[in-house]
Amino acid sequence: MPSQNQIRRVVSGMRPTGKLHLGHLSVLENWVRMQDEYDCYFFVANWHALTTAFEETEDIPKNIRDLVIDWLSVGIDPLRSKVFIQSQVKEVAELYLLLSMITPISWLERCPTFKDQVHQLGEQGKDINTHGFLGYPVLMASDILIYKGNLVPVGEDQLPHLEMTREIARRFNHMYDVKALTEPQALLGEVALLPGVDGRKMSKSYNNDISISAATDEVNRRVNAMITDPTRIRKSDPGHPEVCTVYQFNRVFRKDEIDQITADCRGAQVGCVACKKMLAQAIDQFLTPFRERRRELEANPKEVEDVLQAGAEKASLEARKTMGEIRKAMNVE
Ligand code: TRP
Ligand code: SF4
Numbered sequence: 501m502p503s504q505n506q507i508r509r510v511v512s513g514m515r516p517t518g519k520l521h522l523g524h525l526s527v528l529e530n531w532v533r534m535q536d537e538y539d540c541y542f543f544v545a546n547w548h549a550l551t552t553a554f555e556e557t558e559d560i561p562k563n564i565r566d567l568v569i570d571w572l573s574v575g576i577d578p579l580r581s582k583v584f585i586q587s588q589v590k591e592v593a594e595l596y597l598l599l600s601m602i603t604p605i606s607w608l609e610r611c612p613t614f615k616d617q618v619h620q621l622g623e624q625g626k627d628i629n630t631h632g633f634l635g636y637p638v639l640m641a642s643d644i645l646i647y648k649g650n651l652v653p654v655g656e657d658q659l660p661h662l663e664m665t666r667e668i669a670r671r672f673n674h675m676y677d678v679k680a681l682t683e684p685q686a687l688l689g690e691v692a693l694l695p696g697v698d699g700r701k702m703s704k705s706y707n708n709d710i711s712i713s714a715a716t717d718e719v720n721r722r723v724n725a726m727i728t729d730p731t732r733i734r735k736s737d738p739g740h741p742e743v744c745t746v747y748q749f750n751r752v753f754r755k756d757e758i759d760q761i762t763a764d765c766r767g768a769q770v771g772c773v774a775c776k777k778m779l780a781q782a783i784d785q786f787l788t789p790f791r792e793r794r795r796e797l798e799a800n801p802k803e804v805e806d807v808l809q810a811g812a813e814k815a816s817l818e819a820r821k822t823m824g825e826i827r828k829a830m831n832v833e
Pocket of ligand 1: 511512513514515545548639640643644652653654658661
């Protein structure tokens with residue numbers, strides 16, 4: 501039995517930016533696995549989406565639905581985990597306000613994701629030099645701290661935010677001499693990070709992704725478009741797996757056969773066309789069970805709504821408890 505002071509609660513969120521793809525697998529697999537051991541809070545970070553998409557909000561409701569269906573289809577279990585929408589727990593906004601009082605601007609300006617993103621989107625002609633975007637890490641800290649999360653499964657890009665969450669928690673507890681906030685730990689995925697079919701980072705915006713809801717012919721098309729070893733012109737030329745995108749996928753989806761694949765590639769025993777065909781089959785097989793569940797959910801929109809409502813109600817209970825402590829500590833009853 502886990503005791504009171506052992507790690508026991510998981511909190512994580514994703515922004516509703518479109519369908520999930522194989523690049524999200526490592527975080528998703530963590531989410532699914534952690535349900536067996538922890539009390540999990542999984543939410544759609546729709547307020548976070550607004551920090552960059554405040555001018556074009558019309559797609560957000562559909563993206564929320566798609567995201568939740570993606571989650572449920574891969575095995576997020578709403579009977580064990582709280583699955584909900586960030587903005588349906590309004591206490592988070594209150595905690596965000598209160599934590600913003602104690603968070604130095606210098607911490608936020610120093611945050612690498614802030615500088616990078618303002619610069620990157622600025623180059624695309626979009627000005628996100630806003631109060632809301634600057635406060636992104638404070639909002640994320642509020643998401644985690646309000647549910648007293650101990651573990652936060654995220655991608656590597658989120659580590660600076662996790663570190664700031666810990667700093668904010670420490671500062672709060674120290675300043676008001678309380679133990680109201682729990683310092684969370686990040687948990688990185690174990691599955692190797694998959695590149696996009698063109699070898700760059702997998703991203704919907706590069707159009708190089710394989711979505712987890714992809715149909716068989718889409719999977720085939722994407723795998724066919726993958727970059728292989730460019731020096732291998734004929735089948736009789738020895739291959740170099742280390743430079744091949746197909747190979748990186750083989751390492752994840754054909755893990756059990758990887759030694760044979762490596763030998764066959766280097767020894768020119770298998771052609772790239774055949775190699776791609778086998779990979780496409782392996783990915784397709786991997787996605788098959790998800791498709792079944794997705795079909796059910798798409799046929800029954802009410803089920804998704806019910807899941808989100810029940811999730812928000814359960815999450816709110818915890819959020820209210822924490823806010824009681826926070827208000828007391830800061831004398832803002
Ligand atoms: N910032 C995270 C991302 O872009 C999403 C997120 C928001 C989150 N709140 C969170 C993740 C709390 C973990 C915990 O991926
Ligand atoms: Fe890549 Fe497979 Fe071709 Fe080797 S045989 S280069 S692993 S596609």
